[in-house]
Amino acid sequence: GESVGLHLPTLSVQEGDNSIINCAYSNSASDYFIWYKQESGKGPQFIIDIRSNMDKRQGQRVTVLLNKTVKHLSLQIAATQPGDSAVYFCAQRAGGFKTIFGAGTRLFVKA
């Protein structure tokens, strides 16, 4: 069945370092991938997305990489800040409207 999973449930990084959050997905038919950030007590917030015809997309301090060969997605955060501490979810959509979420990775930023 469809699944989106994460390799690391928690990640702790030093302030100023780069963070890399990984995600594996199983549905090779997925054509759209999204990263969300969720802070405590709030709803998920869109960070960046990528379509299956791309392998890299950059935003402000964030980069998403897509490797369709091994069905792997990663989120890179440059110069991680305390405000980046949150749970990060990858999600995939394979046509239609059903978006499948991974379990999430909690990012801790140490000052």
Added chain:
Amino acid sequence: NAGVTQTPKFQVLKTGQSMTLQCAQDMNHNSMYWYRQDPGMGLRLIYYSASEGTTDKGEVPNGYNVSRLNKREFSLRLESAAPSQTSVYFCASSDSSRGNTEAFFGQGTRLTVV
């Protein structure tokens, strides 16, 4: 801009009671969704409405019903609450008329069924 607004923010129900979670969006989005989030897990889709007048089941629809009242509003009803429905519920919307786009989420409703 309010974005996606959910009410109530917190609710405690007794087993067997019914209630309706309300959701409204002011972004003129045509698609709306209801998710539940359980501790340590991602979000699971309960129901969605691709456009006004249509609703479809998601991954975990049992025990729930929905109504797409108009383009702005999408409600989720629990007819007979069970402890297994204790969760945080999120409503979301997206502009699917532009193809694949991100969803915007509300702040969530924390529901406890005792």
